[in-house]
Amino acid sequence: MLSPEEKHEIDEELKHLPYKESAAIDALKIVQNHRGWVTDEALDDVGEYLDMSPDALDSIATFYNLIFRKPVGEHVIRICDSVSCYLTGYENLRDAITKKLGIKLGGTTEDNKFTFLPIQCLGTCDHAPAMMIDDELYRDLTPEKLDEIFAQYK
Amino acid sequence: MPTIYIDDNPYEVKEGKNLLDAVLSLGEDLPYFCWHPDLGSVGACRQCAVIQFQDEEDEQGRLVMACMTPASEGTRISIQHPDASQFRENVIEWLMVNHPHDCPVCDEGGECHLQDMTVMSGHNYRDFRFKKRTHRNQDLGPFINHEMNRCIACYRCVRYYRDYAGGGDLQAFAAHDHVYFGRHEDGVLESEFSGNLVEVCPTGVFTDKTLKRHYTRKWDLQSAPSICNHCGLGCNTIAGERYGTLRRILNRYNSSVNGSFLCDRGRFGYEFVNDDARILTPVMKNVETRQFEEVSEDDAVAKIAELTRDKNSVIGIGSPRASLESNFALRTLVGSNRYSSGMSNAETELVNLSRQILNDGPAHSASLKDVEKSDAVLVLGEDLTNTAPMMALAVRQAVRNQPVEKAKQAGIPEWNDNAVRELIQDEKGPLYLATPTNTKLDDVATKTYNAAPQDLARFGFAVAQFLAEESPKVIGLDEDVKSMAKSAADALKNAKRPLVISGTSLLNKSLIQSAANVAWSLCANGKKAEIALTVPEANSMGMSFLEGQGIESAFERAASDDIKTAIILENDLTRRVDSKAWNQFLKNVENIVVIDHLENETTAAADILLPAGTFADSDGTLINNEGRAQRFFQAFEDDSAVQESWRWLQGVLDLGKDTDVSDWYSLDNVFSAMTKSVDTFKGDIVVAPDAKFRINDQKIPRSPYRYSGRTAMKANVDIHVHKPPQDPDSPLSFSMEGYSGKQPSGLTSFFWSPGWNSVQSTNKYKNEVGGELRGGDPGIRLIEPKRNASPKYFTEVPEPFSPREGEWLSIPLHHIFGSEELSAKSFGLSKRAPEPYVALNPSSAEKLGLQMESRVSVKLDGTEHTLPITLHENLPDGVIGLPVGLPDFNGIPLPNWSKISGATE
């Protein structure tokens, strides 16, 4: 069941939209904000609220890589593997994070603190290589800078 | 007509087409994937690339997608241009990057569009040396097999399933090279039209799971053009056989009937043909032991001839699931006044009424194509998805016509599928549904009205009244019903091609009459109105042409006259009459002769039982609901005694010597004897090319020329090569020998064209994409409207329904899976049939103190049934719904008043 807050936020979106279905992406994001990720149950809940089959909703959910259909850790690290970052040291950076956290791309640390994911372009090519942790952007990265950054998330 | 230039040659093409459609309609080859004749263009796969030139001077040209480019006057393209063909080859190469190349174990192999296009585009070697992505497959239920690794992401499946057929549970998931087509979780594909995925998907992702159980390659099948047996619409099919068993049913394109698609009952309901309960030899009951004992064919026929010597002591009960020829042979044997249609009296009356309305009135009897083309629809009483499934699919297309018209006016051609859908969003043309409870078409309806059958008829009469003053008034209608009737009337009046649909499924005469009034009043308003009336079975309409009486009347006759022998043709009467009447009938007649193909309760009561052919191992003619006579041909012949029922009866007639049947050695002659002697058939009727038809002196083969193993397949019996069976009934040969060009329409046992092994080869058999088959669509309409007739309106408006205290009106609810006798016996379909239940609305359930899980006992016609309940939100008060044709309800006449009470556990 959708919580009252979830419902309220989805209703806010619906106000601006001509069709219920148009709120699908926002509704998924709202539910993800509240629950951490989009569970099968969440799909049923949102589907019912928007008159959509869970199948149709899942089709949208699985298309976007910022909507999670699997549980993620407390913080999500997104490292850019697009051209500029690739040329400026993405691979070293990736390996350094893997070494530091003990997880490969797609993995979540055992303490459930971090999930490590690739992303295509963070829009900051002039400061490559870059990554994002939750909503925070980190630029001009080197493996050496990582300790300091991760210290903030202890 | 615009002229276009393809590789510098001028061609005239039809206005409004895209280049791909135009090129294919001209008979040229051009590879494609995402385009489909019934789904239009989306320009997604980039396979149909050609070079387009600005004008004669332009030597450079540019690459365009043929499916997205209009074929307008003066368009110049090159298909052969090296840049275009190189591009197409590269497209295939990258589509194949993740493809497993597993053709040898793929069920699509040998009839695969991907194989065909790969060869056509010239991508011959695979150079990809890396790891391929793989997917987990899903269990999609008993009909469809899923193998996602073979997907080329053309999106046809979801466009068909979701956009065309209205299904909600098949989707595209994820993105880029791991895009996935399936359900959100494992489970049965819910659409009643899921089987078409098998033909829509150009690869081996979705294949026929029932075929897999007895798999054979297309080239190894011996097939014949056939007609679906499982409802009254008569969809055209291809029945394919190998080693004496029927392997599968495929769609057979007929632009006037089913077009490119079939329903799942029609596609997967065939396996009864291979059932262990098939009757294969003539048997007679031993007088002492009451056990069946084998007899020779001659002895059986002689015995029946003896029993029928005195015609006055014989009645014949025919069948709406048997061919015209077999019914006619029975009618000839017993005499027209002792012949019964094998339908109940009520059904006989309704089918006769339907034929009369179509025949005498000014409204045109709608083909499925007409239904699809109509732009305002009123449905009175029918739950089409369950009673005439393909008509439901046609109505789903019809509601698009008005909005699509707007798109056309905005300059968007209809084939530009995405743009059209984007423009019309969820706008729908008028569709008014009046049914007893909710139906699967509700989601596209303008308005729905759920009420008891007689109230639905009153609604129909009210619509007619709004259209024509002379049509009878309906007194005491609720305001909201009246206003819905008014808006339905307006919608129909404002439409270009208004259509009224009704039918026999609720066994309510007033409903059909009200539909006629609506259609006729539209005609009186100067509209070219269409009317479609569904009938219960494949040859119900044919039975009306043969003018037999109903079963109850035949039973009465058996009771009063001195009837000693009854001949029952392909009919399980225990499904149609209650057990009391049946047992009385068995007492009244001494000898029961049954001709049928599957054991059932009626065959068990036989004294003499003869093996009949099914649609797959016999030939015959059927008349569908529209009044279209269509021929089905035998796909195979085996060594058993099975033969057409009319052949058995011909033997009996021959011994009797009353009628000269010496020329009844072929179907054509029986058919023409029928049209000559039965008045309802006027003159010479040609349903299909006759048995003497030849092309270049050659017969038309039932198998492709690659058919393998013919000389060895009987090696376990005999070292000599067996001669193929002879076929006196058709111009088809039981082999791959014969005319190797394209078979004429109506004689197409398989679609094939050089380079086109898949079902997409169908395009090569059409006059144009989406158009008629070359030489005209097969079959012939025997009913045409009298456009200038102005028949009297039906005047008997029924009283409003009033619920009774302590009694419930039980009405029939139909199920696509389970309600029809033969298909329900098929392996896959039996898994989809519901368990018997009683449906009622929640407030009635509450009144009776019933919960969701409750069971109730229903007293109907003296018998008591204990059943679980199903809640139907919209079923009217005082009405319960009972599923038709499920074992518990056989022979119970519906509608009927019944008592229910909570069952004591």
Ligand code: SF4
């Ligand atoms: S499953 Fe078949 S129809 Fe669907 S996208 Fe893949 S290849 Fe095309």
Ligand code: SF4
């Ligand atoms: S709609 Fe009727 S005739 Fe057509 S395939 Fe289905 S059952 Fe057969």
Ligand code: FES
């Ligand atoms: S068929 Fe033209 S792009 Fe797919």
